[in-house]
Amino acid sequence: MTSIPTAPARRTGPGWWRSAVVYQVYPRSFADGNGDGIGDLRGIRDRLDHLQWLGVDVLWISPVYPSPMADNGYDVSDYHDVDPTYGTLEELDGLIADLHERGMKLVMDLVANHTSDEHPWFIDSSSSPESEKRDWYWWRDEPNNWGSFFSGPAWTYCEGRAAYYMHLFAKKQPDLNWENPEVRHAVYDILRWWLDRGVDGFRMDVINLISKDPELPEAPVMPGQKYGNMRQSVIDGPRVHEYLAEMHREVFDKYDRDLLLVGETGETTVEEGRKYTDPDRRELDMVLHYEHVEIDHGAFKWDVRPFDLGRLRERLAAWQTGLADAGWNSLYWDNHDQPRIVSRYGDDGRWRTESAKLLATVLHLQRGTPFVYQGDEIGMTNYPFVSIDEVDDVEGVNYYHEAVAAGEDPEDVMRSLRAMCRDNGRTPMQWDDGPGAGFTTGDPWLAINPNHTEINVAAQKDDPDSVLSHYRRLIRLRHEDPVVVDGDFTLLDDVHPQLFAFRRRHESGELVVLANFSSEEAELGDLAQECRGEVALGAEGGPVLAPWEARVYRR
Known part of the structure; x- marks a missing residue:
């Protein structure tokens, strides 16, 4: 070490x-x-x-x-x-x-x-169709069918403009019109x-x-x-x-x-x-x-x-x-x-x-x-x-309520939230x-x-x-080490079920990274020939990687 x-x-x-x-x-x-x-x-x-x-x-x-x-x-x-x-x-x-x-x-x-709907630009834009900033956001008399990244529609009706504004995210995040x-x-x-x-x-x-x-x-x-x-x-x-x-x-x-x-x-x-x-x-x-x-x-x-x-x-x-x-x-x-x-x-x-x-x-x-x-x-x-009451994120909260309203099991939805x-x-x-x-x-x-x-x-x-x-x-x-910054990249194996192995090569030398993405030992097989040179990171070892072991050789 x-x-x-x-x-x-x-x-x-x-x-x-x-x-x-x-x-x-x-x-x-x-x-x-x-x-x-x-x-x-x-x-x-x-x-x-x-x-x-x-x-x-x-x-x-x-x-x-x-x-x-x-x-x-x-x-x-x-x-x-x-x-x-x-x-x-x-x-x-x-x-x-x-x-x-x-x-x-x-x-x-x-x-x-996008900005907040409480930004002065949007307040101005939403106040009237004659506003000087009327085209600073995306407005339509009738919305299209787009959905938001945060669930629900991507359009919300605004009384002040008597029109709909676009928000690809939350309804309090109106999209700016970069065409202007x-x-x-x-x-x-x-x-x-x-x-x-x-x-x-x-x-x-x-x-x-x-x-x-x-x-x-x-x-x-x-x-x-x-x-x-x-x-x-x-x-x-x-x-x-x-x-x-x-x-x-x-x-x-x-x-x-x-x-x-x-x-x-x-x-x-x-x-x-x-x-x-x-x-x-x-x-x-x-x-x-x-x-x-x-x-x-x-x-x-x-x-x-x-x-x-x-x-x-x-x-x-x-x-x-x-x-x-x-x-x-x-x-x-x-x-x-x-x-x-x-x-x-x-x-x-x-x-x-x-x-x-x-x-x-x-x-x-x-x-x-x-x-x-x-x-x-x-x-x-x-x-x-455990509960949606513990979740603050607007994306997660919106998804939960939309999914449950559509008939999904609340615990299945919470399982997805715990993961993502x-x-x-x-x-x-x-x-x-x-x-x-x-x-x-x-x-x-x-x-x-x-x-x-x-x-x-x-x-x-x-x-x-x-x-x-x-x-x-x-x-x-x-x-x-200039190899890390400036070396090229070569994938050494694209089929092994457990290993991510690659080489970085530069005129100053090379590094080989061998990583076992599993909770079981991994046989290196033909990659065992890469186990030579100085161990730059990890522990000395032979043709087998321990669970979740990563070994880096410098030569």
Whole structure:
């Protein structure tokens, strides 16, 4: 076992983010600095030592803008301030300064596909058909048959306009009309305002939905569904690349410093991913796609299926090879919209520690920039929800009531929620084994996982065999070994029922990763010939991998 390093080494200059590690904080659940049970900016600033010790380079924070919190901040009512729940604009400026002093950067969440219905733009737009902002949102006298991503229809009637407005998500999240150049330039002004305050880039929420088919055609209705599936009219829409290129020209090209631009592009393809991230096109640096985190989805998200290693291996390899000569990959398992990966693709019982390490190893040693979501680094698990009354997430609550009303068994619906509900990734960060898990001295806004008494930062920090220590080693390896950043990717086996094996090769050497995705021993077979050279991570061993063992060879 290699020793735990003491400090990271960071790359700067153009393309600095290739060797960087990004850490995502969901502010509501990370650290509560004032004891009101809700995470805040003060709490984040108090925990920066943890991020620096871990070795991360970039902090991405989910929205802290003023919001009615219909979708926990992804419904913005003011893009130029901080919600009092989280603190003040001065405290955010202090966070930026604190990070820069430590040699780290801050990425803000940009939510520009939609606003809150309480944003002044929408209030104006909805007031009258003669409003100057009447075309800033999508309005129709009669709605089409589209359904919302959050269940129910994608249109809601507004008395003030005597018309329907589009909302691909919650009804309090009306979609902006990017066909209107005034809307685009208003968004660009927001970007400039934050960049001028010192922000180092943006993670752009559902950015591949900003361009819709302007004809708004009727959508096919899937069996058992009430509303039409609008995806073909909104995902990677007809002008999305044009809009992103314009955004780059109008905003980012004007700044003489290195920024990080990440787009959430759910349900996009490898081919579209190449377009988004090809540096010659000047759109984005990387995208957060969904293909590898939908392996356990059936016909839709709540149709939970068993984990399929073959599908995971195929999709990850497709993105590795597809973006090998143009663009760049993001590497992530969890975020605020995903359940905990160790409960999905790993074993959160007997083999929790081992499978959490394996999942980290497989992710961080691919070609791309890794994203660590708060709690990943200690192997946090899904929450044991029993009742819908324990669920806060608007998507999960809407689905439950719609499914039960349609005749589904409530316990079957809860079973799906326990597996897939977004609240699994939003339970408070587990810092120690105390009553508030070190997250708060008050009553937490969302229940803390009962297993925090065993799974927490304090219990793992001084343990060289812990998940936390393993993450630190992986981050150090990325910072120090050019193979991890610049090496190519080759899948070594595409049929083994238990193994994910791949090689990273660079002029400076190569790394071989062998990972057993099962609770049973795995015979390496022909791959045993790869067991040579120095063991960079893991334990020395022969032609058999133990349950959930990951071994990395350097040569």
